[in-house]
Amino acid sequence: MTPTKIDRARIAAFVDGELSPEEAAAVAMHLADHPEDQAYADDLFAANTALATAFAAPLHEPVPQAIRDTIFPPAAQERPPAQVIPFPRRPATLVAGLSLAASVALAVALFRQPGADPFTPGPVAAGSELATLLDTLPSGEVRPTAQGGDLMILATLPTPDGFCREVERIDAAAGAMVQALACRGPGTPWDIAVVLKEPLTDAATEDGFVAAEGAASEGLTPFLDQAEAGLALTPEEEATLIAGGWNAPTP
Incomplete structure (x- = not known):
């Protein structure tokens, strides 16, 4: 019978105790x-022993308090919970022919108050500052708003019903950050589908914008998934869409 070839990988498995009794006996x-393979195995045994000795003590040491505080902040240092303005998830089936924007308007019509903050779920007033910014502001540019704070469009994405724009407003004076998703279809006005609010952190970027944390840490991704949004438009595609008055055909 031809003897089984023993390679270095099998020798390493033998040293690590990963072989069956029959395989280990053959090795x-x-x-x-x-002798050369025996010397290789002896080196592996020595390396395993050295590693076990080096890391045995640290593995049994308690986790440093600084690391514990980072993972589990003391109650006194915890951030106040983020405020989320809820928007009901899109049901599996909708009324035939009802667009995403129309569904949103229907869902929030009872909760929108006249004269309230424009960053509220529901239709965006035609001719308002927010409607103008949504119509004309390229993604990545920062603009101050009359309501206070700076606004930036994060991205424009196509959906089966039209287009959606991710919006972020930073109000340093109020210490708040707002993220919103505004959508529209061909020939329809903008409609805010969801708004996420939370306190402003100290980790501001050079342009005054910060990364979302807490409830806004996932950003608007779940709502974009719900709207079946595609990949963000390129600057060129977005510029063409803005110049055409958002009259491009539905993707």
Whole structure:
């Protein structure tokens, strides 16, 4: 019978105790007749012993308090919970022919108050500052708003019903950050589908914008998934869409 070839990988598995008793016996017999492979196995045994000795003590040491505080902040240092203005998830089936924007308007019509903050779920007033910014502001540009704070469009994305724009407003004076998703279809006005609010952190970027944390840490991704949004438009595609008055055909 032709003897089974023993390679370095099998020797390493033998040293690590990963072979069956029959396989381990075959390797042991091989090592007895092959001094070079026996020396290789001895080196592996020595390395394993050295590693076990080096890391045995740290593995049994308690986790440093600084690391524990980072993972589990003391109650006194915890951030106040983010405020989320809820928007009901899109049901699996909608009334035939009802667009995303129309569904949103229907869902929030009872909760929108006249004269309220424009960053509220529901239709955006035609001719308002927010409607103008949504119509004309390229993604990545920062603009101050009459309501206070700076606004930036994060991205424009196509949906089966038209287009959606991710919006972020930073109000340093009020210490608040707002993220919103505004959508529209061909020939229809903008409609805010969801708004996420939370306190402003101290980690501001050079342009005054910060990364979302807490409830806004996932951003608007779940709502974009719900709207079946595609990849963000390129600057060129977005510029063409803005110049055409958002009259491009539905993707």
